[in-house]
Amino acid sequence: MVGIPGRSEGCTTCRRRKVRCDLAKPSCQRCTSSQRQCEGYEKYPVFINRGQQGLQKRKRLEEARPAQSRHTEMIAPAVTSPHKQPSMASSPPCRYLLEDQCISVFWDGFSARSVTDSRPASDPAWLHHILNISSPVDTLRQTLLSLAYTRLGRLNDDPAAVLRGQQVYGQALKTMQQALYDPHWSRHDETLAAARCMVLYESFESTSESMTSWFNQIGGVAQIIELRGPQNHRRPLQRTILESMRYNVMIACTMRRKDSFFAQHQWLTEPWRDDIKNLEQRYIDQGFVLASMLERSDALSQRNSCDEFSTRRAVVDILRRLLDGLSNLQALSQELAEVEAQYARSKPAGYNVKELCTPQTGEVTIAVASATIMALELSYATLAAALVSRYTSKLQLDHDDSSILAGIRPYLDQSRRLTLSRQLLQDLETCLEGRNLDFTRGRLILPLNVVRWELREYPEDSAKIGELFDFATAKGKYRIARSVLKAGTSPLPDIVLNAKK
Structure with missing residues (x-):
């Protein structure tokens, strides 16, 4: 008309x-x-405000524009050439409407919950709390926008949106640097939230071919958290960011073989003083123990001392800690099996319980939790086997030391490790077949890297692992997984690389 x-x-x-x-x-x-x-x-209302509670009531506007069909078209006005005449989208109120809609669409794709799927699931709680912040500061808003633009651009093959996301991310980095030098903003919740979003951005859009930028972002957020202190992470927003970052820090520490302040007693207990630590957070605790033992094993292999007594004490102490960790992981694995059996009894036949998130597993599915526990157990066993192979035949062990060695030997059995590796591979296939790949990918870096090493001598299994890496990086361009693959054996300690086959 x-x-x-x-x-x-x-x-x-x-x-x-x-x-x-x-x-x-x-x-x-x-x-x-x-x-x-x-x-x-008055003209027809057009824009629909889609918030955390779903579609909100439409409001009348003075002007109206035709509705657009694709997600990336909603952000098109934001990426138009500066030489064109200014349009309605350039005015602040309408620009914010478009940006909010873009962030909302990103959230719908990234979160594990789906209105079309009746299966219970858990959203990434840290991002849910961040998106509930009303009137976020510029740094946080820019970081969320950079995530939304780049993710929608990648998924819809829209280079203009990706470029816009990269530009906004550059602006966010500048404002973040300014905030970190400010005594007030360096400890502010929204600064922590923006830094957490930057870690997610780097995992998808890694700005270097290696893991360097991702590691740097993780280290930066860890410093912010340490500066704030363990007692300041008890409220929902603070603690969910802390919990999600603990997994990322654990991955970085194990790959770089460095200890972390997260392994200290106050950081293991204080944030959960008023609540219960779920199974996911408890197996992450074991990951920090592993990182500490990897650092100590590196120091041991580089030691030039000929003092047999001190060497024996160091080796035995590491083996004792590894045995305790293996026992704890076995207990967690048994607890997870009981959770899986409990839910299997309440679900209809054919229901894949492994894709279920439970209160016990937190934000991850049973399959992801199982894969991570097995990956940690294999990492413990690999390090223990290398230590036993290199040192125990050369050192004189007393009765107590021999009992530790006897307790750890069953975990080192090659056939047991092979069975565990192939079971891990099956769980990884289940994870990557799940309905929310974007949310799941970040949780599979450690298991993929571990199983790649364990099954390196089996061509058929290695081919499957290669396909899983390809699948993890496809479509959504999850670049950090490709960087992990390119890293090869560099995350492994020398003592493992030089161990007897």
Whole structure:
């Protein structure tokens, strides 16, 4: 009806009925004579505010634009050439509407919950709490926008949106640097939230071919958390960010073989003083123990001392800690098996319980939790086997030391490790077949890297692992997984690389 007098300019009632309007003011006489209520001459509302509670009531706007069909078209005004004439999207209120809609679409794709799937699931709680912040500061808003633009751009093959996301991310980095030098903002919750979003951005859009930028972001957020202190991470936003970052820090520490302050007693207990630590956070604790033992084993292999007593004490102490960790992981594995059996009894036949998130496993599915526990157990066993192979035949062990060695030997059995590795491979296939790949990918870096090493001598299994890496990096361009693959054996300690086959 564009350009048709009486129709394109008529009252809302006539335009909706697609009839000619007499344009009488303040009310259309055509509506009045037919005993209809004239709705006036405002234009149709177009934009829909989609918030955390779903679709919100539409509000009337002074101007209207046609609805657009693709997600990336909603952000098109933000990436238009600066030489073009300014449009309505350049005004602040409408620009924010478009940005909010873009962030909302990103959230719908990234979160594990789906309105079309009745299976229970858990959203990434840290991001849920961040998106609930009203009127976020510029740094946080820019970081969320950079995530939304780049993810939607990648998924919809829209280079303009990706470029816009990269530009916004550069701006966010600058404002973040300013915030970190400010005594107030360096400890502010929204600064922590923005830094956490930057870690997610680097995992998808890694700005270097290696893991360097990702590691640097993780280290930066860890410093912010340490500066704030363990007692300042008890509220929902703070603690969910802390919990999600603990997994990332654990991955970085094990790959770089460095100890972390997260392994200290106060950081293992204080944030959960008023609540229960779920199974996921408890196996992450074991990951920090592993990182500490990897660092100590590196120091041991580089030691030039000929003092047999000190060497024996160091080796035995590491083996004792590894044995305790293996026992704890076995207990966690048994607890997870009981959780899986409990839910399996309550679900119909054919239901894949492994894709289920539970209160016990937190935000991860049973399959992801199982894969991570097995990966940690294999890492413990690999390090223990290397230590036993290199040192125990050369050192004189007393009775107590021999009992530790006897307790750890069953975990080192090659056939047991092979069985565990192939079971891990099956769980990884289940994880990557799940309905929310974006949310799951970040949790599979450690298991993929561990199983790649354990099954390196089995061509058929190695081929499957290669396919899983390809699948993890495909479509969504999850670049950090490719960087892990390129890292090869560099995350492994020398003592493992040089161990007897």
